[in-house]
Amino acid sequence: MxxxxxxxxxxxxxxxxxxxxxxxxxxxxxxxxxxxxxxxxxxxxxxxxxxxxxxxxxxxxxxxxxxxxxxxAPGVAPVDASRSAAHWTFARIESGALNESDFERLAKEYGLSSRQLRRAVVGEFGVTPIQLAQTRRLLLAKHLLTETRLPMATLAHASGFSSVRRFNALFTSRYGLNPMRFRKTSGEAAGQGVTLRLAYRPPLAWVELRSFLVGRGAVGVECAEGNRYLRTVHLDGRRGWIAVQPAEGRNLLEVEISADLVPVLAKLLPRIRRLFDLDAHPGLIDQTLSQDPRLAPLVAARPGLRVPGALDGFELALRAVLGQQVTVKAATTLFGRFARAYGEPAQTPYAGLLYYAPQAERIARAELQELIDLGLTQRRAQTISDMARAVASGELDLDGGMRIEASLERFQKIPGIGPWTAQYVAMRALRDPDGFPYSDLGVMKAVGLTRPAQVIATAERWRPWRAYASLHLWLGLASGG
Structure with missing residues (x-):
């Protein structure tokens, strides 16, 4: 750059x-x-x-x-991140990809040779992929050293290091201090959960973000308690919960994470950042959208509006399919039934958190009639079953492991997945800032048009932030302004 x-x-x-x-x-x-x-x-x-x-x-x-x-510091969220090899690699490294696989495999996922992908990363960031991964691990370790009292072995593994010895050596050589000497005296008690702070660029429309997530989530899986957002988390076999709220007077979110999720922090924290769209550039986005007279009053009413993301791509896709051609309320009711039927019971300190979200593997094993009995048509039940099997088998990746174009192409091969569902998943689960459900009835009504082709033409001026424009239109329509 x-x-x-x-x-x-x-x-x-x-x-x-x-x-x-x-x-x-x-x-x-x-x-x-x-x-x-x-x-x-x-x-x-x-x-x-x-x-x-x-x-x-x-x-x-x-x-x-x-x-x-x-x-x-907030992360990098470039305009063309969904189509840039370097930024795709950066996002995968931030999610811990090089902790579990080598760079050759990462390059193969993108469809390039390791030499080509390495050259793209060095050209964009000025450092190699390995240097990016090392800095990511070290800064996460520094974050945990400063704000927690986690045991060193737990902290090293949570940061993505394969051994405490490797962690100590790299931290000392890079920062000039042994981790034990660096550690602050304040923090959480060892063995308990952790509370970390995540920064964002202001402004942040927190109330709208929290309300959108809770209003479209499954009852018992996520909820609001005062100004806090709560939800259960199931990641890599680990189960727990998070509680999130803004830090008063600061551009930070305070994120409380249960102890059982500490071993997967390296994967969880990037997902939390995506869930709340914390790496967005609201000044740039709002400025671009405000140039359209249709959107200007909506942007002025909700500065810093984020596109709510997803902790789990399959969970979001399930919610999207259940939302096809029904009201938000009806879709939320159906989603709650799936959580009760296929989500494991959860034990948390919060009365509103009762289940973990249903996993693809569990639904893939369900009989079709079981899904129909939850209130679905046979066709929609078949779509969900096919989607669950594709995700469970690894044929379909809805968490950003593939290029967005490749994921959407595979996704739309499933009968019952059309452009609306694909674009909704693109904007929320795959984090495409230009994802645009152009055929959405709410979007068409908000802009006063009746044909998708007209909406696409009108939305050209909103590029590359059409996902944000969609959210402004939905919320403006819901509020009557």
Missing amino acids: QLDPALCYEAIKSRDARFDGRFFVGVSTTRIYCRPVCTARTPGRDRCTFFSHAAAAEGSGFRPCLRCRPEL
Whole structure:
């Protein structure tokens, strides 16, 4: 990514939160790198070097600032992330892909040779995929060292390291301190869950985001308690819960994570960021959409509106299929029946969390009549059964493991999956900022058009943020404005 040094320096002088996570500044005299919002005294321009990613700063010999904590910075969410090999690789590495497989396998998933994909990553970020993965693990470890009292072995494995010895060696060589010496005195009690802070670029329309998720989730799987969002989580055989709320007066979400989920933190945290769309650039998105007179008043009413994501792609796809040609209320009722029938019972501290979301493997084993008995037509039951089997067998990936185009192509081969369902899954589960359910009746009504082709033509000016435009139209229609 090309950086304009003059613009970057103006951003750090004003501590402009819009640039948080979009670049980092290394200070030559201290060999420390910071976020643009760091509250330390602004260094002279001649002492500043700007980097597009934390890994590039660390690769040049800079250590992370202990005051602004680069590990808290929002991530990279480029305009064309869904079609860029480098950014797809970055997202997969952020999700822990290189913790479980080698780079050759990752390149094969994308359809390139490892040399081609490596060249794309180095060209975009200035560092190798391995350097990206190492920096990701180290910054997560630093995050946990600072905010928790997890035992070192637990912390190392939760950060993606294969051994404590490897973790200690890399942390000490990169940051100049042994992890035990680095550890803060404050934090959670060992063996308990953890509470971590995740940053975002302001503004954030939290109430709308929380309400959308809860209003379309399964009763007993997710709920709201005051200003908090609660839900159960089933990931890689681990079961637990999360509780999320904004930190008062700060651009942070406080995320409480149950102890049983600590071993899968490296995978869970990126999913939580995607669930709340924390890496979005709301200033850029809102500015683009506000240029259309149709959307301008909607954007002004809900600045910082995010596209709600998904912790599990199959769960979101199931919700989308159940929502075909029925009301939101009816779809939510059906989703609740599936949770009770196929979701395992959960024990949590919260009265509203009773089940884990149904897994593809469980529904794939169900008889077709079982699904019909939940209130489905035979055709829709068959679609869900086919979809569950495809996900359970690994033929279909709805969690971003494949390119968006490849996932959608495979998804739409399932009878009963049309453009509306595919685009809804693209915008929420596959995180395509330009995903656009153009045939949605609500979208057509909101823009006063009757044909999908007309909607597509009108929406050209909303690119590459049509997913955000869709959400503004839905919420505006629901509120009558």
